Amino acid sequence: MAAVRPRARRTTIREVLDAAIELEKKTMALYLGFVKAFPRPEEVRTFWFGMARHEAGHCGALALVESMVDTDPRAAKTRVWFDPTTVTRLRSLLTAYGRESRGGGVTLERALEMAIDLEASELEDVVVDMMKVVKSPEWRQRAIQLLLHDLGDLSYMVERYTRNEALLARADALVERRVGGFARRRSVKQARRA
Numbered sequence: 001m002a003a004v005r006p007r008a009r010r011t012t013i014r015e016v017l018d019a020a021i022e023l024e025k026k027t028m029a030l031y032l033g034f035v036k037a038f039p040r041p042e043e044v045r046t047f048w049f050g051m052a053r054h055e056a057g058h059c060g061a062l063a064l065v066e067s068m069v070d071t072d073p074r075a076a077k078t079r080v081w082f083d084p085t086t087v088t089r090l091r092s093l094l095t096a097y098g099r100e101s102r103g104g105g106v107t108l109e110r111a112l113e114m115a116i117d118l119e120a121s122e123l124e125d126v127v128v129d130m131m132k133v134v135k136s137p138e139w140r141q142r143a144i145q146l147l148l149h150d151l152g153d154l155s156y157m158v159e160r161y162t163r164n165e166a167l168l169a170r171a172d173a174l175v176e177r178r179v180g181g182f183a184r185r186r187s188v189k190q191a192r193r194a
Helices: 012-039 042-071 073-077 084-102 108-119 125-135 137-161 165-193
Strands: 009-012 080-082
Touching: 009 012, 009 042, 009 137, 012 042, 012 080, 012 084, 012 108, 042 108, 042 125, 042 137, 084 108, 084 125, 108 137, 108 165
Parallel strands: none
Antiparallel strands: 009 080
């Protein structure tokens, strides 16, 4: 008999924020570990630092949402759809990747593969969705632009520093999927306004 997988459930924004902040901090720590692991060439070091800075930016944006939720009792009680298996899966992935990277011997190609796995996760969608609480389309748009920029950089690094065509195809597909997903959301919103 197959195990029944839990489905998305209604949960408070506070619960989602706590989980998202935790996961963003762990992702940032992993990328900072790669800054130390790959100090040369400078382009690679700068790339990993930029990825860590992107995660730090997410933490800051989520802290802003958190402050708004803390000052608005209605927002704190607002319920959103959230799949807890997303958090469990990402927490496990980050723990395994952290352990692997601390063990040393992680190649640049492997580090890039880890980044693709993490950036392909639903966490990015959660962060962008949390920005709705801020009620500022500019903040949300900036988060989307930073994400797409970082994904483009990730694809470039795979192309430049590996010979792994399958990994490059995954990176490019991730960029296309994100661009397409955000474009679909934008067109749906525009249709609703019309």
